[in-house]
Amino acid sequence: MENKNVISIKNLVKRFPVGGDYFTALQQVNLELSEGEFIGLVGPSGSGKTTLLNIIGGLDSATDGSVSVLRNSMENTSHNKRAEIRRKHMGFIFQSYNLLPVYTVYENVELPLILNNLEKTERKRKVTRAVEWVGLTDKINSKPADMSGGECQRTAIARAIVHEPALLLADEPTANLDAENSHNIMKILSKLNSEISTSFVFATHDEKIMGYLKRIIHLEDGKIINDEKISKPKSS
Amino acid sequence: MLFNIAIKNLFGAKLRTSLNVFVTSISFFLVIFVSGMYDGMREHAKNITIETEVAGGTYWHPEYDSMDPRTFEDSHSIIPSHIKKLIDQKSAFGVLVSQASIYPNGRIMPVIMKGITPDQNIVNMPTSVLDKHNDISIPVLIGSGMAENANLKVGDTFTIRWLDADRTYDADEGTVVHIMETENFKLDLGHIWIPLSKAQSMLAMKDQATYVTYSKDLTKIKDSGNWIHHDVDYMIRDMEALIKADEPGAQVMYSILLALAAMGIFNAQVLSIFRRGKEIGTLMALGMTRSRVVGLFTLEGGLNAFLAGIITLILFGPILLYFGTNGIPLPMDYTEMGLLVAKRLVPIYSISLIISTTVLISIIVLVVSYIPSRRITKMKPTDALRGRAAT
Numbered sequence: 001m002e003n004k005n006v007i008s009i010k011n012l013v014k015r016f017p018v019g020g021d022y023f024t025a026l027q028q029v030n031l032e033l034s035e036g037e038f039i040g041l042v043g044p045s046g047s048g049k050t051t052l053l054n055i056i057g058g059l060d061s062a063t064d065g066s067v068s069v070l071r072n073s074m075e076n077t078s079h080n081k082r083a084e085i086r087r088k089h090m091g092f093i094f095q096s097y098n099l100l101p102v103y104t105v106y107e108n109v110e111l112p113l114i115l116n117n118l119e120k121t122e123r124k125r126k127v128t129r130a131v132e133w134v135g136l137t138d139k140i141n142s143k144p145a146d147m148s149g150g151e152c153q154r155t156a157i158a159r160a161i162v163h164e165p166a167l168l169l170a171d172e173p174t175a176n177l178d179a180e181n182s183h184n185i186m187k188i189l190s191k192l193n194s195e196i197s198t199s200f201v202f203a204t205h206d207e208k209i210m211g212y213l214k215r216i217i218h219l220e221d222g223k224i225i226n227d228e229k230i231s232k233p234k235s236s
Numbered sequence: 237m238l239f240n241i242a243i244k245n246l247f248g249a250k251l252r253t254s255l256n257v258f259v260t261s262i263s264f265f266l267v268i269f270v271s272g273m274y275d276g277m278r279e280h281a282k283n284i285t286i287e288t289e290v291a292g293g294t295y296w297h298p299e300y301d302s303m304d305p306r307t308f309e310d311s312h313s314i315i316p317s318h319i320k321k322l323i324d325q326k327s328a329f330g331v332l333v334s335q336a337s338i339y340p341n342g343r344i345m346p347v348i349m350k351g352i353t354p355d356q357n358i359v360n361m362p363t364s365v366l367d368k369h370n371d372i373s374i375p376v377l378i379g380s381g382m383a384e385n386a387n388l389k390v391g392d393t394f395t396i397r398w399l400d401a402d403r404t405y406d407a408d409e410g411t412v413v414h415i416m417e418t419e420n421f422k423l424d425l426g427h428i429w430i431p432l433s434k435a436q437s438m439l440a441m442k443d444q445a446t447y448v449t450y451s452k453d454l455t456k457i458k459d460s461g462n463w464i465h466h467d468v469d470y471m472i473r474d475m476e477a478l479i480k481a482d483e484p485g486a487q488v489m490y491s492i493l494l495a496l497a498a499m500g501i502f503n504a505q506v507l508s509i510f511r512r513g514k515e516i517g518t519l520m521a522l523g524m525t526r527s528r529v530v531g532l533f534t535l536e537g538g539l540n541a542f543l544a545g546i547i548t549l550i551l552f553g554p555i556l557l558y559f560g561t562n563g564i565p566l567p568m569d570y571t572e573m574g575l576l577v578a579k580r581l582v583p584i585y586s587i588s589l590i591i592s593t594t595v596l597i598s599i600i601v602l603v604v605s606y607i608p609s610r611r612i613t614k615m616k617p618t619d620a621l622r623g624r625a626a627t
């Protein structure tokens with residue numbers, strides 16, 4: 001696999017105003033992520049992992065430092081350009097799935113393709129494949145309210161990967177799931193990582209999924225305290 | 237793209253859409269119905285004046301002023317020949333107006349006594365009941381309001397006293413031959429109607445009249461002598477002036493109704509949009525731009541208004557049509573208050589009312605969809621994703 005930089009972060013600082021003061025969520029964070037990596041931002045609550053994920057995803061801005069994602073400097077990018085980067089090149093998986101409740105599995109997965117103006121036949125082909133990947137073909141016409149947590153998260157994964165993004169960001173994807181579903185989800189994601197060139201970044205503190213990660217970045221009080229490459233993850 | 241998503245959102249969220257559409261359609265209905273009632277009331281007042289009083293127009297004796305009873309004594313003369321021809325052709329009828337006093341049940345009441353041609357069918361008054369009463373000295377037609385005020389019923393007799401052309405007071409016995417139901421209080425309150433020939437003989441004013449009313453299908457004649465022609469516009473000028481003076485009031489009422497409708501729609505829309513903060517955050521995370529999110533929700537609002545229009549037509553259309561055809565009975569008789577209000581009010585739904593209401597409510601729905609969604613998209617996507625309410 002060619003070693004291209006997908007994410008390049010230098011001296012990132014993020015502060016949030018709290019009352020009349022500031023809370024520093026991230027300080028002097030430096031991080032490089034190459035194409036096809038499968039990494040976890042790991043740390044306790046409040047360590048800054050979700051904030052870092054949001055900044056990488058362009059959902060939030062850095063207070064200081066530089067963030068380059070897919071060769072786009074995020075600090076100098078407009079809202080619309082960031083939205084375009086997310087739409088074309090990123091996928092998101094959320095802890096609480098964030099599926100649109102009135103849509104079926106098919107419609108939820110189809111949504112990113114509609115936003116990217118794909119033709120209906122092309123959309124159908126891609127949605128069918130993505131739903132197959134996550135093993136939800138038999139639930140394709142179900143709505144989130146009629147599905148289990150694991151099925152909802154698999155739908156969210158299908159939605160995140162349907163347009164084969166260069167970067168997939170997952171915020172606590174297994175936090176609401178039991179052990180069995182957590183392992184199933186991680187197996188699906190590991191398999192996808194090996195089959196497509198998408199880079200994966202997880203924000204998690206779930207011990208169950210650590211074994212699947214190929215690189216673990218430990219965060220504490222907004223700082224990277226350890227950057228560990230795993231030689232033999234579970235998926236390999 | 238936005239249209240397809242908006243349609244999917246609307247039809248996917250059946251309960252939410254039903255509630256929003258229902259609230260909006262109720263607003264449509266109420267604004268159209270109440271404004272229609274108001275327009276109907278005003279139109280009725282005008283129509284009833286034309287139907288019962290003015291017809292095609294009138295020729296007045298030059299001294300006559302219907303608003304000034306002091307002029308009645310001198311406002312009579314032989315009807316000019318060209319106007320008389322119209323009467324002979326049954327296309328017009330004369331009215332002789334004088335002041336009089338009546339003494340029902342020992343009370344004295346000043347009245348306007350009007351002699352009218354009994355066989356006229358130009359205005360909607362049951363004057364034919366005055367005919368063929370050779371056994372009665374003075375057959376009298378009165379309105380129900382007058383009957384109630386004077387405590388009179390059909391067959392009751394009372395003394396009438398008047399001043400004739402020779403300035404001599406005279407008196408005779410009048411008999412109520414009919415009590416008419418009229419919505420025009422100007423024919424009713426303080427009025428007694430007697431046959432024209434009788435009035436002419438009582439007042440010693442043979443072949444004379446105060447004014448002549450002609451039928452709707454006639455136009456002004458060239459030579460009306462010294463009598464003054466007043467067309468329908470002139471005759472209803474007071475009514476028109478009242479309606480015009482009432483326009484700001486009508487506009488205020490329309491605005492209040494719209495404001496109430498807007499509040500209802502605003503509540504329903506804002507609640508539903510703010511509840512969808514997380515959905516908006518998700519759409520932004522998936523790469524929808526802020527302007528497109530706002531566009532989507534505004535479009536949903538527009539479709540909501542469109543659906544509400546259809547639902548109004550289906551659900552409330554028959555109700556509007558029913559009342560528009562049959563009217564609504566009012567609980568009391570407003571003619572006693574001196575108001576030209578129908579006993580059964582028929583709303584009028586003008587095209588301009590329907591179009592302006594549809595346009596205004598649609599604009600309101602669009603605005604109340606636009607404002608909260610714009611506010612939410614101005615939030616940080618991370619806050620919207622957590623479903624935090626915008627402040």
